[in-house]
Amino acid sequence: MAARSKARKRAFQILFEADQRGADVQSVLADWMRHARTDPRQPPVNEYTLQLVEGYADHIVRIDELISTYAVDWDLDRMPAADRSILRLGAYELLWVDDTPDAVAIDEAVQLAKEFSTDDSPAFVNGLLGRLKELKPGLRREAQ
Numbered sequence: 001m002a003a004r005s006k007a008r009k010r011a012f013q014i015l016f017e018a019d020q021r022g023a024d025v026q027s028v029l030a031d032w033m034r035h036a037r038t039d040p041r042q043p044p045v046n047e048y049t050l051q052l053v054e055g056y057a058d059h060i061v062r063i064d065e066l067i068s069t070y071a072v073d074w075d076l077d078r079m080p081a082a083d084r085s086i087l088r089l090g091a092y093e094l095l096w097v098d099d100t101p102d103a104v105a106i107d108e109a110v111q112l113a114k115e116f117s118t119d120d121s122p123a124f125v126n127g128l129l130g131r132l133k134e135l136k137p138g139l140r141r142e143a144q
Contacts, residue, residue: 003046003048004048004100004108005108005111006046007046007047007048007049007052008048008049008052008089008093008108008112009112010032010043010045010046010049011048011049011052011053011056011089012085012086012089012112012116014028014029014032014049014053015053015056015085015088015089016081016082016085016116019081019084019085020081024057025053025056025057025060026053026054026057029045029050029053029054029057032045033045051097052089052092052093052097055092055096055097056088056089056092059092059095059096060088063088063091063092063095064076064088066091066095066132066139067084067087067088067091067128070128070131070132070135071087071128074124080117080118080121082112082113082116082117082118082121083113083117083118083121083124083125086109086112086113086116086117086121086125087109087125087128087129089109089112090105090106090108090109090112090125090129091129091132093105093108093109094106094129094132094133094136095132095136095139095140102133102136105129106125106126106129106130106133109125109126109129110122110125110126110129112125113125
């Protein structure tokens with residue numbers, strides 16, 4: 001597995017854990033980093049995982065707003081928790097990480113959905129992130 005794919009997977013796990021615990025994502029990130037320093041079996045949190053989690057935390061309100069707006073017939077709170085975390089991560093990477101091609105950000109999110117969520121989730125994640133990709137130029141202008 002490529003280094004960035006591993007980093008995304010860890011970022012997803014951190015976002016998912018924060019969601020499940022009702023905890024601040026940066027607190028969970030700090031826990032993971034502390035655990036990696038004290039337990040040699042725990043892999044370190046790499047730089048890209050850190051960038052993804054902190055970037056999501058910086059844009060959490062806007063990301064949740066976008067997901068809620070464009071997820072047709074789905075309330076954010078009623079989505080499967082894995083989908084919610086995958087979409088949050090994918091939306092951040094798609095809209096704010098310029099050195100990741102859009103297709104890669106979407107494909108990686110779909111792969112996470114295949115691994116961690118329901119049979120219907122990959123198509124749902126692909127469709128919603130595809131819609132955000134189409135709207136990206138306008139969404140970026142709004143953010144400035």
